[in-house]
Each structure stands twice: as structure tokens, then as C-alpha cells.
Amino acid sequence: MLDEMLQTADWKSEKHVPVIEAPEMVKPDQVFDVNVTLGKEVAHPNTTAHHIRWMALYFKPEGAKFPYEVGRVQLSAHGESTEGPDEGSVYTHHSCTFRMKTGNPGRLMALAHCNIHGLWQSSEKLSLE
Numbered sequence: 001m002l003d004e005m006l007q008t009a010d011w012k013s014e015k016h017v018p019v020i021e022a023p024e025m026v027k028p029d030q031v032f033d034v035n036v037t038l039g040k041e042v043a044h045p046n047t048t049a050h051h052i053r054w055m056a057l058y059f060k061p062e063g064a065k066f067p068y069e070v071g072r073v074q075l076s077a078h079g080e081s082t083e084g085p086d087e088g089s090v091y092t093h094h095s096c097t098f099r100m101k102t103g104n105p106g107r108l109m110a111l112a113h114c115n116i117h118g119l120w121q122s123s124e125k126l127s128l129e
């Protein structure tokens with residue numbers, strides 16, 4: 001099953017774990033930033049052969065049965081070129097910012113997909129003032 005394929009670890013020692021940077025507490029219905037990045041302590045490669053292909057952010061309000069998808073970012077350029085792999089001059093970095101608001105506390109959850117090491121997850125609690 002897919003849930004058995006979702007990997008997680010401490011992002012300080014595992015380069016694939018998405019790092020969620022968001023306020024611990026926000027005002028109800030006020031827009032705030034959520035940064036999702038990767039490799040803050042241990043850098044992940046960004047090459048044609050090995051890269052992060054997409055990242056997504058979900059939010060599950062407390063008491064809700066299902067999560068909402070806040071957004072999904074496709075990271076498309078990894079040095080591909082007509083000259084060959086890693087001969088291109090464009091590399092999309094694995095970092096993005098979502099802006100969102102909510103009227104409920106809950107849990108932010110991020111997914112990151114490495115093209116050769118699969119799906120990685122992390123989550124952070126979000127409280128309301």
C-alpha cells in the first residue's frame with residue numbers, strides 16, 4: 001500500500017525529508033507563509049539523474065476526516081539539455097512558499113518526491129491564537 005511507501009526521518013540527518021517552516025500559531029483567517037524546503041542540513045543532489053521532482057502541502061483541520069491539498073509544486077528543470085544530462089544551465093531548486101489562511105487549528109503535512117528515492121513526508125502542528 002502507498003502508506004507503507006511513505007518514508008520519514010529527522011530532517012537534520014536525512015536529506016529527503018521536507019522541512020515545513022511555518023508559524024506555530026496564527027490568527028484565524030489571516031494569511032501566513034508556509035515554506036517547504038529540503039536539504040537544510042544535508043544537501044540533496046539536483047542533477048538530471050537525481051533530483052526532487054515535486055513537493056506538495058496538505059492541511060488537516062482538527063476533527064476533520066480528510067486533509068485539504070493546499071498546493072503542489074512541480075520542479076521541472078534539472079540540467080537537461082540537447083547537449084546531454086547536466087549540460088543545461090537551469091536547475092529548479094527544491095524550495096517553495098505557499099500562502100494560506102484557515103479558521104481552524106490542525107496539522108500541516110508535506111510530501112516530497114525524489115525521482116529515485118521515493119516519497120518522503122513530514123508534518124507540523126498549527127495552532128490558532
Ligand SMILES: [Fe+2]
Pocket residue numbers: 016044050051114115116117
Ligand atoms: Fe534522492
